[in-house]
Amino acid sequence: MSEINVHILKRAGRNVWLMRYFDPYTRKHVTKSSGCEKKKEAEKAAGVWESELRRGVYVPTARCGxxxxxxxxxxxxxxxxxxxxxxxxxxxxxxxxxxxxxxxxxxxxxxxxxxxxxxxxxxxxxxxxxxxxxxxxxxxxxxxxxQGLLGRLPEFDMPTTPKGASKAKGRALTVLEFNELLLKVPQVLEADDRIEGTADDWRFYLKGLWCSGLRLRESLALSWTDGPGAILVDYSGKFPVLRIPGEAQKSGADQTIPVVPEFARLLDTVPPEARSGPVFAVGGSRFIVGRVVAAIGKAAGVVVHTKSGNYASAHDLRRSFGRRWSRKVMPAVLMELMRHASINTTMQFYVGVDAQQTAAELWAAETVQGVRLGDRTESEESEPAENAEKTSTGGGT
Known part of the structure; x- marks a missing residue:
């Protein structure tokens, strides 16, 4: 816009000078008041406006629909x-x-x-x-x-979530709930003959989501053979890994992640001669596949969010993976498995949020070799290890 030149003019019967320039974008003249009655002041105002226009600072928003x-x-x-x-x-x-x-x-x-x-x-x-x-x-x-299209940034009063309240719209599934999903696969497929794939294909797919922690879009990109945008199952090393190109995942970064043992065992059920093309033989876009998984969750009656009435979805199977492995590995390892950009996300949604599960582990840990720790006497608890060994072997004087 360096070719813009602002000049001033005064119309008959008016005291205030006007400013005007020819807009090369709209191919029209643009005029506005300088607010000045004196010529020198109007020329100064025109110079300021011309500078803003040339630098792209001022762009009249009224012209943009x-x-x-x-x-x-x-x-x-x-x-x-x-x-x-x-x-x-x-x-x-x-x-x-x-x-x-x-x-x-x-x-x-x-x-x-x-x-x-x-x-x-x-x-x-x-x-x-x-x-x-x-x-x-x-x-x-x-x-x-x-871009200079909007003169002022609007104010955004963001909603606040009560401290400690969950932001998730779903939850992890129990093993029993997941089994219900597997049982309802034939029912959903029989109700809609447009769904591609067999009941076995869809059960294998659900197990894949349950065992891998992949997002829906990523799961459909999973492939035995390399190709544009494919997430490759790589067996070249001692342990299988997934090679994820940036265009195939949320972060946009290339990444290699380990395959957890339960998912590796599931993949091993596929004969080597059948390992070509997509790992999961369920057809359709991620939106279609997502709707089918949600239909299976609804048929199984697995509600994951009471307030909204949402049924189990593909992402809830990812949540299930994260919750199970949060009990087995350290947060940093879980962050890598889930491919979160921040450890805060891992801690917020998967670590230390299930009070009932934590309580169950505490009660289980209280029992050692069939004896409840709370029932032991003070002398038993304070007895040195070497003395206990002597007593059990009959040693000592």
Whole structure:
């Protein structure tokens, strides 16, 4: 925009000087008041405005429609993000358009966002869902300000979660609940003949989610043979590992992770001659596969979130994997298995959050060789090891 030149003019009968320039973007003249009656002051104001225009600091938001802005964002920014992120962003845009009904980018204001949050609550959206929408809208607003399309960043009053309250929309499944899912597979497949794959294929897939901790999209990228975007099962070392390319996982980073023993044993049930192409022979996109798993969870009657009434999903099987292994390995190892970006995520959702399980382990640990520690006498508990050994062997004088 370095070719922009602002000049001043005064119309007949007016005391205030006007400023005007030719916008090469719209191919139209843009005029606004300088607010000055003296020519020198108007020239100074015009110089400031010209400088802002050339540096891209000032861009009149009135000329940018909301749909035009979204298309611009999709073409300039969103196409660089992963499929899952892009889908999440567009979902938020659709919800915001439905409730806030913006026509121009200038409608992206604090007041409009406040009313949007109120409408979401009336529609009984969860606080976690509202917070997710607001985070996405804040990213859009910051980008618009950075591009000079939006003059001011709106205020975002983020919902707060009570301290200690779980943010998860699901939970880990018990072994009995997981077995119920396996039993309901034929029923769900018989109810919808459009579902690809046999009952054995789907049971194998559910076991794979249960034993691997893979996200749904990652599980469908799992492959015996290498290829673009494939998560490869690599047997070249002493232990099997998964080689995950950046485009196949949430973090966007290339990574190699170990295969846990239970998943390795499941993979070993596939004959070597059949190890070609995708590991799981369930057809369809991740959205279709996700709906089938949710249908199986519903058929099994496994409710994972009482308030929302959500049934077991593919991600709840990942949660189940994380919960089981949180009892077997240290948090740093679990963080690697779950591929969390922060140890805080691992600690928040998987370590030390199940009071009943912790209590069961404490009560089990209280019994040593059939004797309850609480029932031992003070002398027994304080008896030195060497004295106990002498007593048991008959030694001593």
């Amino acid at each position: 909301w749909e035009e802005f979204i298309e611009h964002y999709k073409a300039s920014k969103l196409n660089t993000k992963g499929e899952g992120t892009a889908t999440t962003y567009l979902s938020t845009v659709n919800v915001f358009q439905k409730h806030a009904k913006p026509e121009r980018l200038s409608d992206f204001t604090t007041e409009r966002i406040t009313r949007f949050v109120a409408d979401c609550r009336k529609a009984k959206l969860s606080e976690a869902t509202i917070a997710r929408h607001l985070r996405t809208l804040k990213v859009l607003a910051r980008w618009a300000v950075k």
